[in-house]
Amino acid sequence: DSIETLTKAEAEALATELRPKLRQWGEAYYTSDAPTVEDSVYDQQYAQLVAIEEKYPDLITPDSPTQNVGGAISTDFSKVAHDIPMLSLGDVFSKEELMDFIDHITENETGDYNCELKIDGLAISLQYENGVLVQGSTRGNGLIGEDITANLKTIPSIPTKLTRPLTIEVRGECYMPKQSFLDLNAKREAEGKPVFANPRNAAAGSLRQLDTRVTAERKLSTFMYNVADYEPLTSRTQSGMLDELAELGFTTNPTYRVVKDEADVDAFIDYYTQRRDDLAYGIDGIVVKVNSLPIQRQMGATVKVPRWAIAYKFPPEEAATIVRDIEWTV
Numbered sequence: 179d180s181i182e183t184l185t186k187a188e189a190e191a192l193a194t195e196l197r198p199k200l201r202q203w204g205e206a207y208y209t210s211d212a213p214t215v216e217d218s219v220y221d222q223q224y225a226q227l228v229a230i231e232e233k234y235p236d237l238i239t240p241d242s243p244t245q246n247v248g249g250a251i252s253t254d255f256s257k258v259a260h261d262i263p264m265l266s267l268g269d270v271f272s273k274e275e276l277m278d279f280i281d282h283i284t285e286n287e288t289g290d291y292n293c294e295l296k297i298d299g300l301a302i303s304l305q306y307e308n309g310v311l312v313q314g315s316t317r318g319n320g321l322i323g324e325d326i327t328a329n330l331k332t333i334p335s336i337p338t339k340l341t342r343p344l345t346i347e348v349r350g351e352c353y354m355p356k357q358s359f360l361d362l363n364a365k366r367e368a369e370g371k372p373v374f375a376n377p378r379n380a381a382a383g384s385l386r387q388l389d390t391r392v393t394a395e396r397k398l399s400t401f402m403y404n405v406a407d408y409e410p411l412t413s414r415t416q417s418g419m420l421d422e423l424a425e426l427g428f429t430t431n432p433t434y435r436v437v438k439d440e441a442d443v444d445a446f447i448d449y450y451t452q453r454r455d456d457l458a459y460g461i462d463g464i465v466v467k468v469n470s471l472p473i474q475r476q477m478g479a480t481v482k483v484p485r486w487a488i489a490y491k492f493p494p495e496e497a498a499t500i501v502r503d504i505e506w507t508v
């Protein structure tokens with residue numbers, strides 16, 4: 179709201195200040211897996227930049243963090259081009275904003291929605307040829323990722339062979355279960371090594387290892403939730419795709435729910451806001467997606483986010499909860 183009161187010159191000055199700061203924080207977070215500020219701080223300043231650029235679109239610069247996915251790509255790994263870009267997600271921080279987004283897309287008769295948990299990990303892509311895993315990569319900057327095939331092959335939930343000989347690119351989230359994260363940090367602390375800030379950074383740091391034995395020890399897991407192109411599948415809905423991916427041998431998150439209206443979305447959010455701590459893995463929100471895959475395709479994407487999905491982010495966790503968990507393990 180504070181942006182509303184700024185003159186254009188003031189808004190431009192603020193944007194010029196925010197961009198390098200966000201870029202630097204993004205670099206620490208995405209490239210080094212070691213964030214230097216809390217996510218909520220990043221999110222709040224990012225939201226300010228979005229508000230400025232929405233009000234004054236001519237102030238948008240192509241290198242703005244709002245126009246680019248993720249961070250840099252490590253030279254430790256070979257590069258993989260994502261022919262179909264791996265995107266981020268638009269996010270909202272209140273139910274009002276979420277319902278506005280849904281109202282807006284409902285105008286186009288989009289039908290049902292699929293509600294999913296937003297897994298707090300990092301996006302991966304798996305390429306299969308005739309049912310055999312041939313390549314696995316990180317999201318990188320969305321257009322180019324890192325080749326981490328050997329690392330991904332150490333993760334038990336990733337099938338190296340599918341139940342049908344499909345040629346398909348499957349995408350999803352790699353994460354570190356909460357208990358593995360606590361155990362890993364306790365061990366690192368005992369060894370005098372720096373601890374990971376959160377399970378997401380621990381997963382990213384564990385996956386992007388030159389020595390795949392390290393990755394293998396880190397107890398990573400995956401939930402797959404997307405395909406680059408749905409043609410090889412028989413299902414034509416997001417929920418049907420999740421079922422089909424499970425039949426093919428992938429681990430999918432079982433909590434998804436097809437919903438018809440905003441009241442159902444609201445109930446899904448409340449249900450998982452209350453049960454969040456009971457899950458074995460971290461979630462940082464929920465994702466609402468248009469359920470029809472052809473309509474998803476029709477709606478397309480901006481340079482950074484799909485137009486058919488939105489993430490509702492939970493408020494930042496109470497510091498006390500995090501401290502309690504760590505004390506309990508150490």
Ligand code: NAD
Nearest residue numbers: 203204207213215216217220266267294295296297300301
């Ligand atoms: P994001 O992680 O908020 O959302 C997009 C990602 O959600 C997707 O790429 C995918 O990997 C993931 N996802 C999880 N479950 C999903 C599901 N069911 N369906 C679809 N996607 C799912 O966006 P981002 O652009 O990767 O990163 C922004 C986040 O990173 C923010 O939360 C921000 O706070 C944090 N960040 C923090 C810092 C810092 O310095 N602390 C810096 C940069 C970014």
